[in-house]
Amino acid sequence: MEVGQGCTDEISYLPWWSSLSLALNKFKAKVVGLAKKVKKVGKDDPRRVVHSFKVGFALSLVSLFYYISALFAGFRTSAIWAVLTVVVVMEYTVGGTLSKGLNRTFATLLAAALGVGAHQIAILAGEKGEPFLLGLFVFLLAAAATFSRFIPEIKARYDYGVTIFILTFSLVAVSSNRTVDAFELLQLAHQRISTIVIGVAICLLTSVFICPVWAGEDLHKLVAANLEKLASFLEGLGEVYFGDKVGGERMESKCFPQAYKSVLNSKSNEESLANLARWEPGHGHFGFRHPWKQYLKVGALSRQCAYSMEALMSYITTNERTQTPADLELRKMISSTCKEMSIECGKALKELAASIGTMTTPGVCRHNIAIAAATTTLKASLSEEGIPSMILETAITASLLSQVVQCVPQIVASVEELARLAQFRDCETLHKATVKPLTEGGSPGVVITVME
Amino acid sequence: MEVGQGCTDEISYLPWWSSLSLALNKFKAKVVGLAKKVKKVGKDDPRRVVHSFKVGFALSLVSLFYYISALFAGFRTSAIWAVLTVVVVMEYTVGGTLSKGLNRTFATLLAAALGVGAHQIAILAGEKGEPFLLGLFVFLLAAAATFSRFIPEIKARYDYGVTIFILTFSLVAVSSNRTVDAFELLQLAHQRISTIVIGVAICLLTSVFICPVWAGEDLHKLVAANLEKLASFLEGLGEVYFGDKVGGERMESKCFPQAYKSVLNSKSNEESLANLARWEPGHGHFGFRHPWKQYLKVGALSRQCAYSMEALMSYITTNERTQTPADLELRKMISSTCKEMSIECGKALKELAASIGTMTTPGVCRHNIAIAAATTTLKASLSEEGIPSMILETAITASLLSQVVQCVPQIVASVEELARLAQFRDCETLHKATVKPLTEGGSPGVVITVME
Numbered sequence: 002m003e004v005g006q007g008c009t010d011e012i013s014y015l016p017w018w019s020s021l022s023l024a025l026n027k028f029k030a031k032v033v034g035l036a037k038k039v040k041k042v043g044k045d046d047p048r049r050v051v052h053s054f055k056v057g058f059a060l061s062l063v064s065l066f067y068y069i070s071a072l073f074a075g076f077r078t079s080a081i082w083a084v085l086t087v088v089v090v091m092e093y094t095v096g097g098t099l100s101k102g103l104n105r106t107f108a109t110l111l112a113a114a115l116g117v118g119a120h121q122i123a124i125l126a127g128e129k130g131e132p133f134l135l136g137l138f139v140f141l142l143a144a145a146a147t148f149s150r151f152i153p154e155i156k157a158r159y160d161y162g163v164t165i166f167i168l169t170f171s172l173v174a175v176s177s178n179r180t181v182d183a184f185e186l187l188q189l190a191h192q193r194i195s196t197i198v199i200g201v202a203i204c205l206l207t208s209v210f211i212c213p214v215w216a217g218e219d220l221h222k223l224v225a226a227n228l229e230k231l232a233s234f235l236e237g238l239g240e241v242y243f244g245d246k247v248g249g250e251r252m253e254s255k256c257f258p259q260a261y262k263s264v265l266n267s268k269s270n271e272e273s274l275a276n277l278a279r280w281e282p283g284h285g286h287f288g289f290r291h292p293w294k295q296y297l298k299v300g301a302l303s304r305q306c307a308y309s310m311e312a313l314m315s316y317i318t319t320n321e322r323t324q325t326p327a328d329l330e331l332r333k334m335i336s337s338t339c340k341e342m343s344i345e346c347g348k349a350l351k352e353l354a355a356s357i358g359t360m361t362t363p364g365v366c367r368h369n370i371a372i373a374a375a376t377t378t379l380k381a382s383l384s385e386e387g388i389p390s391m392i393l394e395t396a397i398t399a400s401l402l403s404q405v406v407q408c409v410p411q412i413v414a415s416v417e418e419l420a421r422l423a424q425f426r427d428c429e430t431l432h433k434a435t436v437k438p439l440t441e442g443g444s445p446g447v448v449i450t451v452m453e
Numbered sequence: 454m455e456v457g458q459g460c461t462d463e464i465s466y467l468p469w470w471s472s473l474s475l476a477l478n479k480f481k482a483k484v485v486g487l488a489k490k491v492k493k494v495g496k497d498d499p500r501r502v503v504h505s506f507k508v509g510f511a512l513s514l515v516s517l518f519y520y521i522s523a524l525f526a527g528f529r530t531s532a533i534w535a536v537l538t539v540v541v542v543m544e545y546t547v548g549g550t551l552s553k554g555l556n557r558t559f560a561t562l563l564a565a566a567l568g569v570g571a572h573q574i575a576i577l578a579g580e581k582g583e584p585f586l587l588g589l590f591v592f593l594l595a596a597a598a599t600f601s602r603f604i605p606e607i608k609a610r611y612d613y614g615v616t617i618f619i620l621t622f623s624l625v626a627v628s629s630n631r632t633v634d635a636f637e638l639l640q641l642a643h644q645r646i647s648t649i650v651i652g653v654a655i656c657l658l659t660s661v662f663i664c665p666v667w668a669g670e671d672l673h674k675l676v677a678a679n680l681e682k683l684a685s686f687l688e689g690l691g692e693v694y695f696g697d698k699v700g701g702e703r704m705e706s707k708c709f710p711q712a713y714k715s716v717l718n719s720k721s722n723e724e725s726l727a728n729l730a731r732w733e734p735g736h737g738h739f740g741f742r743h744p745w746k747q748y749l750k751v752g753a754l755s756r757q758c759a760y761s762m763e764a765l766m767s768y769i770t771t772n773e774r775t776q777t778p779a780d781l782e783l784r785k786m787i788s789s790t791c792k793e794m795s796i797e798c799g800k801a802l803k804e805l806a807a808s809i810g811t812m813t814t815p816g817v818c819r820h821n822i823a824i825a826a827a828t829t830t831l832k833a834s835l836s837e838e839g840i841p842s843m844i845l846e847t848a849i850t851a852s853l854l855s856q857v858v859q860c861v862p863q864i865v866a867s868v869e870e871l872a873r874l875a876q877f878r879d880c881e882t883l884h885k886a887t888v889k890p891l892t893e894g895g896s897p898g899v900v901i902t903v904m905e
Contacts, residue, residue: 042603049603057596060619061588064627068584081624088620132520136513144509151494151501167512168540172533175516228864235857265760269721292874299867305767306860308717312764313853315757335851343854346861353868362872362879363865372858379851397852399787399831401765402795405687406824408758409798412680413815415751416805420814422744427814 049093051212056091059207063087063200082193086200091208095284096216096277098208102201103280104162109197112166113190115142116173123174135174143167157276216277217287221357223274224296227267227303228354230260234310236347242317243340259314264307271300286360316404335379342375501545503664508543511659515539515652534645538652543660547736548668548729550660554653555732556614561649564618565642567594568625575626587626595619609728669730669739672723673809676748679719679755680806682712686762688799694769695792711766716759723752738812768856787831794827 043050067080090101119142123134146167149155155163173190208214237258275293283289349372356363419425495502519532542553571594575586598619601607607615625642660666689710727745735741801824808815871877 038604039600043600049600053596053600056599056619057592057594060595060623061592064588064591064623067627081628084623084627085620088616088623136516139516140509140513142509143512144505147508148491148495148501148505151498152490164540167508168537171512171516171536171540175519175536176533228868238854265756266718266720268718287875292871295867295871295874299864299871302860302864302867304717305763306857306864308760308763309767309853309857309860311757311760313850313857315761316853317850335847339851339854342858346858349861349865353865356872356877357868360875360877362877363868372861376855376858379855395787397849398765398769399791400849401761401768402690402791403828403831405758405761405765406794406798406828408754408761409801409824412751412754412758413801413805415747415754416680416809416815419744419747419751420808422747423739423812425808425812425814 048212048214052093052214055207055211058211059087059091059203060084062203062207066199066203080196083196083200083203086197087204090201090204094214094216094219094274094277094281095208096279096281098204099282100158100277100280101161102205104159105165106194106197106201108162108165109169109194112169113173113194116170117186117190119170119174139171139174142170157272158279213284215281215284215287216274217281217291217293218285220271220274220278220293220296221287223267223271224299224303225354225357227264227300228350228357230258230264231303231306231310232347232350232354233258234261234347235343235350239340239343239347243336243343261307261310264303265311267300267304271297312401312404316400319404319407338375338379342372342379345371345375500664500666504545504666507659507663510663511539511543511655512536514655514659518651518655532648535648535652535655538649539656542653542656546666546668546671546726546729546733547660548732550656551734552610552729552732553613554657556611557617558646558649558653560614560617561621561646564621565625565646568622569638569642571622571626591623591626594622609724610731665736667730667733667736667739668726669733669743669745670737672726672730672745672748673739675719675723675726676751676755677806677809679716679752680802680809682710682716683755683758683762684799684802684806685710686713686799687795687802691792691795691799695788695795713759713762716755717763719752719756723749764853764856768852771856771859790827790831794824794831797823797827 063083063086066083086105090098090105092098092101119135119138123131123138126134146163150160150163275297278291278293281287281289283291353363515535518535538557542550542557544550544553571587571590575583575590578586598615602612602615727749730743730745733739733741735743805815
């Protein structure tokens with residue numbers, strides 16, 4: 002939309018064949034980029050490819066059912082609901098499919114029963130009152146059900162069921178005033194529900210028996226992998242930062258494992274997996290009542306640890322920039338203790354990850370002892386340096402506060418950028434004017450640009 | 454399922470009327486709890502109540518359309534799709550409704566065209582080859598479309614459209630082999646699409662014109678509110694922790710603003726709002742091309758700041774437990790500087806939040822100057838205390854590492870709890886045996902219980 006961008010201007014001065022080949026190259030690069038992305042998505046988790054074929058298979062199966070039912074002319078139009086069910090219910094994980102399938106089935110049953118009931122009551126109101134009463138019922142039930150979706154517990158487990166409940170109730174209540182024959186209505190309900198059950202059954206069989214993806218297993222592996230990531234950060238820190246070759250090189254230049262950063266934002270993923278895992282039947286080493294909630298606790302503590310790592314890492318990277326050679330002396334002194342601490346911690350976490358992986362009771366007591374010993378040594382060696390621990394603690398608090406404070410200018414800059422991009426009004430012209438008084442009368446946008 | 458819980462045992466020894474009244478009380482408490490929760494959900498955001506009534510209204514409106522269309526017998530069975538569309542498309546935010554509505558409309562159009570095309574090709578294969586060819590088409594398209602949902606960009610914006618695409622294509626391709634008449638097929642397609650468009654139009658009109666909830670506005674307010682939370686933490690820290698009444702009281706016992714904790718996990722919420730906001734037309738102060746991405750950048754930096762706060766807070770709470778009176782002396786010395794720093798930072802952040810709220814260019818230069826001055830003073834006063842800054846930095850790194858290390862025992866404990874709950878195998882009997890050699894031959898489960 003906007004001109005004035007250097008790149009667009011340049012193109013317009015080129016002959017047309019050049020700009021054509023440029024556009025073609027751009028297109029080619031986009032296609033290659035997309036192909037690479039698609040390949041990466043498949044390579045990252047080959048189960049995704051399998052899942053795609055599973056969906057295709059389930060749909061073909063339900064189409065077959067549709068053909069056959071058409072031959073016997075039993076279900077005819079209702080058979081469409083089986084196809085619809087397969088498309089909507091089929092999810093990546095078994096838990097997802099099961100949760101959606103059960104939600105769909107039971108919500109349909111409940112809503113159909115209520116819809117028929119509402120219809121019977123509405124009949125009592127006479128021919129004229131009936132549509133109004135039905136409309137009122139639909140209005141009230143839809144409003145109540147929609148509101149219930151805002152309750153977190155219902156949102157987490159029954160969100161889809163509530164949607165289907167509203168849908169089925171509206172359909173039954175509204176359409177039933179034409180098929181007043183109770184027998185016909187029951188037959189229709191029976192057909193609808195059996196096609197839905199058939200659709201759900203096809204989905205479940207496909208997702209459980211063909212290369213199943215269990216949400217519980219994924220959660221189990223995710224929690225273990227997150228511990229592993231924390232461990233490799235600590236081991237890397239021990240080896241590289243506190244290692245033998247302590248030098249003036251920058252942290253960033255080294256291949257330092259920063260995988261722990263993905264742990265920081267793992268909450269929503271873990272919670273949705275735990276929600277789905279609760280629906281799953283026992284499988285492999287996981288019973289039906291496997292303590293999935295405990296995984297969330299381990300996950301929360303891992304995140305807490307990752308926050309501390311983030312603070313440590315940001316402190317290290319900030320200070321490496323202003324590092325003096327003299328600074329390295331003390332680091333060398335305590336580096337062996339720090340190295341031991343972080344490597345032992347890394348080992349302990351790795352062992353925990355392995356113990357979750359193999360589902361064996363962890364035996365990390367010896368690591369705990371080593372860590373405690375190293376911590377004591379560290380405190381002692383710091384006091385030897387002539388810094389009383391009480392002064393040190395206050396100094397650390399102050400430094401951590403500085404760390405928080407250092408975030409503020411960055412936030413300021415990003416909000417200023419936002420103000421520029423979103424063209425916020427400029428109400429402080431006087432303040433700005435002190436910087437460049439000549440443009441006092443100019444447009445605010447220009448003033449900001451000049452200031453940058 | 455398990456007995457052995459004290460509470461259940463107790464009840465079984467009581468006479469039946471007591472246990473009945475106990476059960477009744479429990480039920481009553483649950484109902485009261487639910488009622489309180491429902492009230493809280495509505496009170497937290499009254500727009501939820503409005504949204505619920507909006508859904509009810511839209512559904513009543515579409516039912517009315519259904520009645521009228523039945524009178525004129527124009528759409529008849531297709532009218533059901535209008536009801537279905539309203540239930541599925543109506544979302545809390547305008548962006549959500551618009552994204553689903555557009556996805557549904559265009560996916561239906563594209564899939565219907567492709568479905569008819571596939572059907573024409575399949576006819577060429579003769580009567581016997583037709584169902585097989587159609588089945589193959591469904592299989593391939595469903596697999597390809599399902600796979601495309603794993604590509605993050607498509608997942609974020611077109612997930613619902615892909616589902617509808619698969620659904621419509623399957624329905625058209627499968628059912629078209631019965632309605633071979635091209636004219637009839639076109640009429641059916643026309644009816645289907647116009648009912649969907651009517652459904653989408655009802656949803657859009659309701660969500661835009663009756664108390665609209667804009668995702669963009671919510672994102673705007675969320676980012677400002679998060680800055681506000683960070684600000685109140687800093688101000689509270691300045692007032693309470695570094696305030697005049699520096700005493701031995703614990704941090705936890707005071708009403709200390711810990712709202713910043715919710716900023717830690719704001720990522721997924723912000724991202725989904727930004728995704729929806731991109732669909733929304735210009736509204737209020739927000740243009741169509743409002744820089745929503747910049748909000749995500751501000752949000753990411755706010756989270757970074759919250760991580761540092763978390764590190765500071767966990768350091769403070771850990772150390773307050775082991776605080777000695779002597780420790781308070783130095784704190785008093787630097788507390789005025791720290792107080793100034795945190796209060797000024799808090800003010801700067803509050804001003805940023807206000808500037809976003811009022812959409813005016815922020816003018817926080819003076820705060821920046823004050824913060825820089827306070828930081829310099831702090832460094833100077835720390836060096837006055839006889840701690841050279843180079844030694845301090847190394848000591849801080851070591852302390853931050855200790856902070857990370859202190860997370861490990863908690864993680865160990867939580868994994869041990871998991872091992873107990875999930876009944877992990879015990880492969881280290883020898884190791885455990887040193888604790889209680891007598892149970893060497895006993896079941897592993899017992900050994901663990903004894904150890905606790």
